[in-house]
Amino acid sequence: MAAVLECVGVEKQYKDFALKPVNFVLEAGYLTGLIGINGAGKTTLLNILSGLDRKFSGDVIIGGISLKRNPSAVKQRVSLVSERITFFLDKTPLENGQILGKYFDNWSMEEFYVWMDRLEIPKGKQIYQFSKGMKMKFQLCFAMAHRTEFILMDEPTAGFDPVFRRDFLRILQDIMEKGTGILMSTHITGDLDNIADYILLLDHGELKINDTREALEDKVKREIIQGYMEKRLHIGELLKRNGDRKNDIL
Amino acid sequence: MTYYKDEKKRIGVTYKLLVFGIVFINLVNLMSFTVSSKINIYGSSWSEGTGAIPFFSNDLLGGMVIIFLYMNHKLFWINEQGEKAFLPKKYEITPLTLKEIYGAKIRIMVNAVIVYMICSVGCYYFVLLGNRYPVMDFGKNIIEIAEAALAVAVFALFFLLYDFITYLGIERAS
Numbered sequence A: 001m002a003a004v005l006e007c008v009g010v011e012k013q014y015k016d017f018a019l020k021p022v023n024f025v026l027e028a029g030y031l032t033g034l035i036g037i038n039g040a041g042k043t044t045l046l047n048i049l050s051g052l053d054r055k056f057s058g059d060v061i062i063g064g065i066s067l068k069r070n071p072s073a074v075k076q077r078v079s080l081v082s083e084r085i086t087f088f089l090d091k092t093p094l095e096n097g098q099i100l101g102k103y104f105d106n107w108s109m110e111e112f113y114v115w116m117d118r119l120e121i122p123k124g125k126q127i128y129q130f131s132k133g134m135k136m137k138f139q140l141c142f143a144m145a146h147r148t149e150f151i152l153m154d155e156p157t158a159g160f161d162p163v164f165r166r167d168f169l170r171i172l173q174d175i176m177e178k179g180t181g182i183l184m185s186t187h188i189t190g191d192l193d194n195i196a197d198y199i200l201l202l203d204h205g206e207l208k209i210n211d212t213r214e215a216l217e218d219k220v221k222r223e224i225i226q227g228y229m230e231k232r233l234h235i236g237e238l239l240k241r242n243g244d245r246k247n248d249i250l
Numbered sequence B: 001m002t003y004y005k006d007e008k009k010r011i012g013v014t015y016k017l018l019v020f021g022i023v024f025i026n027l028v029n030l031m032s033f034t035v036s037s038k039i040n041i042y043g044s045s046w047s048e049g050t051g052a053i054p055f056f057s058n059d060l061l062g063g064m065v066i067i068f069l070y071m072n073h074k075l076f077w078i079n080e081q082g083e084k085a086f087l088p089k090k091y092e093i094t095p096l097t098l099k100e101i102y103g104a105k106i107r108i109m110v111n112a113v114i115v116y117m118i119c120s121v122g123c124y125y126f127v128l129l130g131n132r133y134p135v136m137d138f139g140k141n142i143i144e145i146a147e148a149a150l151a152v153a154v155f156a157l158f159f160l161l162y163d164f165i166t167y168l169g170i171e172r173a174s
Helices: A042-049 A069-074 A093-101 A109-118 A132-145 A163-175 A217-232 A235-249 B004-011 B013-041 B058-076 B100-129 B138-174
Strands: A002-015 A016-028 A031-035 A058-062 A080-081 A150-154 A181-186 A200-204 A206-212 B079-080 B083-086
Touching: A016 A181, A016 A206, A031 A042, A031 A058, A031 A080, A042 A080, A042 A109, A042 A150, A042 A181, A058 A206, A058 A217, A080 A132, A093 A132, A109 A132, A132 A150, A132 A163, A132 B138, A150 B004, A163 A181, A200 A217, A200 A235, A206 A217, B004 B100, B013 B058, B058 B100, B058 B138, B083 B138, B100 B138
Parallel strands: A031 A181, A031 A200, A080 A150, A150 A181
Antiparallel strands: A002 A016, A002 A058, A200 A206, B079 B083
8 A cells, every 4th residue: 555644733933934725645655746936834844744754743753653642663764855954065975874874774785876876976075075966866776775655845947957957857757656756845836747646835934725736737726827837816816717707717 | 873983984084083182181281280289288378278270161061062162063964065064954865754863963972972971080089199289078079070070961952952953943944
């Protein structure tokens, strides 16, 4: 049975921002796009789901294991790929694998080698010399080497050139074929057009849309999403417009 | 347990050399002070009630501070690209808990200071009894050892609190 990640009423309160109760379910083997403008709460949500941020209400359950009760067990099954993760910058990818990998139950140095070869990571180069794209790919190798069930990616394609972005999205497809679930945050909806199975849209800390990829193909829904992404239209206006259109058709 | 062993392996033997180096310097200082005090006792200037050599000396305290500063730096910080980086942050993606990380580091730090204290007590009595020093106050010594142990606890708490506040600051900033 495929693993399932359940986000149950996750919320967090800051002085000037609140992540309102978020509920959704992710399935292993599928890619879910988490979209929203900067400041919508995407990074906050990903940090909570990955176990980096422990001060939140609600719970995250993976294969029946609660993040609140057993964060270590959840971290064995979830990986965060983010610019924020530092690793040992003065060490090579191999050294990082040797130092950090041993704390994961399913760590496989062999798998780490295979993925590094596949993603063309220079094994002997220190990490600080890596470009942003290379760092993201290295983190993916690390995640795959401990046979993670879910990979959470925080804006992985931001700053990539179009060619590299295409390659990266192809890599994600390979990962999904291995049965790993991906939750990828982005503010570039174009990235999700071809590969996402589900879409989550966050706006001002609130989950507004939890739908299938087809939502992006539906003109009206796409307009709503674009509205959120560009902040030109309000939901009320779009719903009204949608209603007007239906009336016209009728 | 694995993390504790890994940390011990990572910091190597330098800290042990530092502890024994400080103990040796303190031993030499104590030895020369004991000999000069003994000369005074047997000289004409000595009066009743003076001449006791304190265990809890500036040397002991200074050594303690140096060991704490060194261990704290070695266990919690690394130099990366010319900048100081907070080491526990590097392990945040692993399933290790903060409790495991801090627990291992505290254990190593406290072990080093305990070794230092035991060696210092041993050296103190070795020098004084070996020299047949005439003015010894065992009751006062016990109080001094307790004071030194309290100082160890205060230093340990101070450094751990400092590291934890730094960690929270880094967390907030990121």
